[in-house]
Amino acid sequence: MDVTEWLLDADPSIRWQVMRDVTGASADAIAAERSRVAREGWGARLLSLQGDDGRWGGGTYSPKWVSTTYTLLLLRLLGLDPESSEAGRAIERVREGVTWEGRGGKPFFGGERETCVNSMVLVLGAYFRQPGPLLDALLERLLGEQLEDGGWNCQAPRRSHRASFNTTILALEAMLEVERSIGPDPAIAAARARGEAYLLERRLFRSRSTGEVIRPSWTRFSFPPQWHYDVLRALEYFRAAGAEPDERCDEAIGLVHGRRRADGRWPLQHTHPGLRHFEMEDGDGKPSRWNTLRALRVLAWHEGGSGIASR
Known part of the structure; x- marks a missing residue:
C-alpha cells in the first residue's frame, strides 16, 4: 500500500506533520493545514470540551487522561498552533481559572510539587508562550533537581537518589521546549547534555x-x-x-x-x-x-x- 497516502487520509493534526516531515510540502501549505487543527477534527473537539472554568475533565491533573494537564499535552502533540486565536482563548481561560487542588489556589502555570508534573507544566508553558516569573521558577527548580547520574526522579530525594527514565524524558522535553521559546541557554544545554548521556549510556x-x-x-x-x-x-x-x-x-x-x-x-x-x-x-x-x-x-x-x- 501507499503508506504516505494512507497517512494523508487523516485528521489535520496528522496531515500537517506528514506534509512537514514526510512529503516536504511548502511552508505555506503546511501552515494552512496546521491552521485547521484548531477548527476541525480532533483539535477542535478537544478545544470544545473545555469548561467555562478553564478546566478539562473537571480537574487540573486528574482524572487521567482527560484532565486539564493531559488535554493540553495532547493538544501540543496534535500541533495546535500556539499563536492561533483559538489557542490564545483556551490558554487565557487556563491562566485565569485553573489552580492546583490542595495548593492554596496556586495557578496552573505555577506548577506543583512533583518533578514530573512540573516538567509537564513547563513544557506547556513554553509551548503556549507563557514566559514569566512562574516559568522561570519552574525552570530553576528543575535544573536544581538534576541528580548526580544526570537524570531526574520524581521520588528524589525522599525515596531515591537514582534517576528515572520516565521523569528524565519529561524533564528533557521541557527544557528543549524552553530553549525553543527563549533561545539557546548554556545552563539548559549543559543539563540536557547530562540527561541525554544518562539515556545513551x-x-x-x-x-x-x-x-x-x-x-x-x-x-x-x-x-x-x-x-x-x-x-x-x-x-x-x-x-x-x-x-x-x-x-x-x-x-x-x-x-x-x-x-x-x-x-x-x-x-x-x-x-x-x-x-x-x-x-x-x-x-x-x-x-x-x-x-x-x-x-x-x-x-x-x-x-x-x-x-x-x-x-
Whole structure:
C-alpha cells in the first residue's frame, strides 16, 4: 500500500506533520493545514470540551487522561498552533481559572510539587508562550533537581537518589521546549547534555550495570505516551533536538525497524489505561497513523543524520 497516502487520509493534526516531515510540502501549505487543527477534527473537539472554568475533565491533573494537564499535552502533540486565536482563548481561560487542588489556589502555570508534573507544566508553558516569573521558577527548580547520574526522579530525594527514565524524558522535553521559546541557554544545554548521556549510556532501555532490558513495555510504542517512557519517545526527543545520531541508539533504531509490518505501517501498542475524550485510532494491535508517522521521521533522522525541530 501507499503508506504516505494512507497517512494523508487523516485528521489535520496528522496531515500537517506528514506534509512537514514526510512529503516536504511548502511552508505555506503546511501552515494552512496546521491552521485547521484548531477548527476541525480532533483539535477542535478537544478545544470544545473545555469548561467555562478553564478546566478539562473537571480537574487540573486528574482524572487521567482527560484532565486539564493531559488535554493540553495532547493538544501540543496534535500541533495546535500556539499563536492561533483559538489557542490564545483556551490558554487565557487556563491562566485565569485553573489552580492546583490542595495548593492554596496556586495557578496552573505555577506548577506543583512533583518533578514530573512540573516538567509537564513547563513544557506547556513554553509551548503556549507563557514566559514569566512562574516559568522561570519552574525552570530553576528543575535544573536544581538534576541528580548526580544526570537524570531526574520524581521520588528524589525522599525515596531515591537514582534517576528515572520516565521523569528524565519529561524533564528533557521541557527544557528543549524552553530553549525553543527563549533561545539557546548554556545552563539548559549543559543539563540536557547530562540527561541525554544518562539515556545513551543505557542504550535507551537497558540497565547500565547488567545490560538487561529494564522494562519490556519500553520496547512497545504508545500514543499518546502520557507520562510514560518508551524507546520511540526517546528517539523522537533526540530527533527533535537535532542531535547527531549516536551509535548507542542503534539497538533502539533496530527495535523501530522490527516493529514495522509487512505493509510498511506500525501498530499501536501498549495503550495506557485510563479515560479518553474520544478514540483517535482503532486500538492496540491495529495500524497506527501516529506511530507510523513518528517511526518514519525517526528513521529518516537516523539515516539522514539531521533532526527536524518539530513545533
